[in-house]
Amino acid sequence: MSGKHPYRSFSALFLTTLLMLVAQGSLSTYLGLSLAQQNVDSTWIGALMSCYYLGLVLGSKLGHKVIARVGHIRAFVASAAIVSTCAMSHVLIDELAIWLVLRVVVGMGMMCQYMVLESWLNEQTESSQRGTVFAFYMITSYLGMIGGQAMLSQFPELGTAPLLIISMCYSLCIVPIALTRRIHPAPLQPAPLQIFIFWKKVPQSLTAITVAGMMAGSFYGLAPAYAASKGMSTEQVTLFMSVTILAGLLAQWPMGKISDRIPRSRILRFNAAVLTILTLLIALLPLSGLLLLFATFCYGILAFTLYPIASAFANQNVEQNDRVALSATVLLTFGLGACFGPLLASALMQLIGPSMLYAFISCCAFALFLRLLRVNYTQKQVKRMMDEQQNAQFKMGSGDLVSSPLAAALDPRVDEEVVLAQMHDEEYQAARQQVPAGYDEDVELDKSDDSFEQVDADGSKANKPVDDSSLTDSSDDTSPKADKQAKQQT
Template sequence: MAATIRSFSSLYGATLLMVLAAGLLTTYLGLKLASMDVAKVWIGAMMSAYYLGLVLGSKIGHRLIARVGHIRAFVASAGVVTASALGHALVEQLEIWLVLRLIVGMCMMCQYMVLESWLNEQADSKNRGTIFASYMIVSYLGLVLGQGAMSLNPELTIKPLLLVAICFALCIVPLALTRRIHPQPLKPAPLQIKVFWQKVPQSLTTIAMAGVIVGSFYGLAPAFAASQGMNTEQVAAYMATTVMAGLLAQWPMGKLSDRVRRSRLIRTNSVILGILVLAMALLPLSGWLQLGFTFVFGVFAFTLYPLGAALANQNIEQHERVALSATILLTFGLGASIGPLLASAFMQLGGSNMLYAFMAAVAALLFVRLQQVNYQQKQQEKIAPKDYMMAAGDLVGSPLAAALDPRVDQTTVDAQMRSARYPQSDDVPAPADEQAQFELDLSLQEPGVVKVPDPQSTPDKPVD
């Protein structure tokens, strides 16, 4: 295992630096906008622009990687992100910041595609789980370190932006010096959104709502924490605690989903999450109690996406997985783009606590929708045609049924068929010779149907 991780150390190092910079930049902008006392809608719009950039960047990234290769595409994207991060220090016009966030999202999606496609191609069935589990751990660790870096620079000066730029610049180095063979150019996966929404509606609904909740938290939780009277170090600790909870919950929640039905587990998750965030919106929390609540929030909020993705992959065929992955990423990105805008509008109208009230409404909506889809699927299963149906009609009581039973002797079957065709009764006497048998055959035929024996056929000779 250690050797496998070391062989991908260059990719993991680039991931750690890149995610650290992204987490630090997101928290810095949230706190900076809150200190500027701008409308909450602007804070939500900044985060929505980032996730919208992720959605748009999926298409641009495919074309860029196919055109110049993985390493060059990563280097170019890192350069643009570095310049965009420093651009926040040059101007304070919100419209320019909105465009910069969009550009950062597009370029970071290209970087994510380079790293994940590289890992996916060079991993095999024996170590794929270990490699991607390590990748997720490094990603969450980068987010936590990003919040810690914010606490080391409590003043909202240019220093955090310089650190962001340094990390984005340094993430180029591991890939530029790697000795691993870079993967083949990407082939765009076809989007089949309507097909998958019909096939796995519970999964995609869960992923969309998870995007709304997670996007709202990342974009607006720093502003919420600042409005509660927390200083920069406390805000960083608040964010780091939540992200760490999401990291620690991945493995146990995954093991639990292997034992409990995932659809039921997702519904239970949504109920607990809804009650929890409603309490966070209504109760006057502070100090360690508030950190405890946000830790539990991270456990249930950050496991919705992997549970939905696992449920989706469980119900589709192997050849559909690539197209499903593209649909999942698009669905999550759209949810994360819409969530901060709606949550910021709620906060603008009802105060900062409305962030968690909005999440409670989303969790309730998710539960109701999942219940509805689950009920519809059960009704369809009841009326669906069965693979096996009980036989009915004349065949059940016919002697021909005995001919289909391998346990019955053939001689017995012939005797039953003959007795059924020529019953010994007063109306139809048994034939005495061949001529009588022919006349009896004619009398038993349906009106208008005449069966004439073949003149060239010879009657069977009796067997001694």
């Protein structure tokens, strides 16, 4: 890749990504609008989006096996063909229960395609250009989704024509990757899942990722139905969706720069607090026209930057060798959140009204804000307690020599015969070995009667007083005990 620009080196992969996201971005909006025009319950619309994200979760495991067995290009071609067939099946099948199955299959195929593209970019990108390559990859993805909305706006009556174009895009995305001259990467290695371990290590990040998944799934699946309920035409709905996605695209770079200078936990709390207020206003106020577009633009800035900031925050708090497992956990957590979010939001919309979409998102953001505050406060309290305990404890030394009678032998004020007797006494040594790790001798001896059981040279046991100065710092000559012993000796 040396001597070439990153976008030229991976032009085939980027073109494939663009075509794939045009199809995916328009398919979700098409299904939502189509069902809304038929006055289908919002629960079905939410279930369709939940099934798609369920397919993404299931496809993460299946994709590894397929790619390892047949290779990247063959796995991508097979997945694209299946997804294209599922998209066209919506023309022939009207049964909503079968549509749910089709959405699961589409999600599994899309996850396999994502894994092929991202693993290819990861393996063959030089470290010095990795940031540029993935930034261009994300820009291409967002442009593809916006292009899908623009394509859909050309068909106000919907019909079957958009599904034909979607199927064509899914089919055409095979061509660039099948004809590329780049060597395909090595087979993928399965990434272990350590969900509970990472929930303890990075609770703030995974909580934010879960809520981000709930928001994203609810918005992509139900926002077209919400916009249609406000009397918007197909062109206005696609404009509404495009403005939100464009805001997320434009906010990625500046928000990333800000998160490098300001603590990411603070940015997450700020986003959650502002999202709570903004979405509540959208739900309660009768916004329309430019004011609604401005509100959804602000929503896109805040909501679509939660995931990348939380992901970066998680990676900065784990070791390098744990990041592969963390990546798998992050994707699974996001997918699970995106599965449950649309189901809950659609149920509320069905019971109360379309405005409950943003009321639900407001509740999610408020719950995230409270959770982040609590976890952050708890972590600060634990850290403060640990620092206080560390500063309060005074230890004379460390190592095996401290717990050995040889330490006393180095002190010129201790009788050498007593030390030798202690070193040769087996019972004394056995008792000393039973002292647990981390045992603080100074505390225990302080609580005693300034005496302990010693052994005479002839092996008999007797209670003999001990010079306290041998148990304290030799430089401390001004303690009350030292003064009292000096008077007794005089």
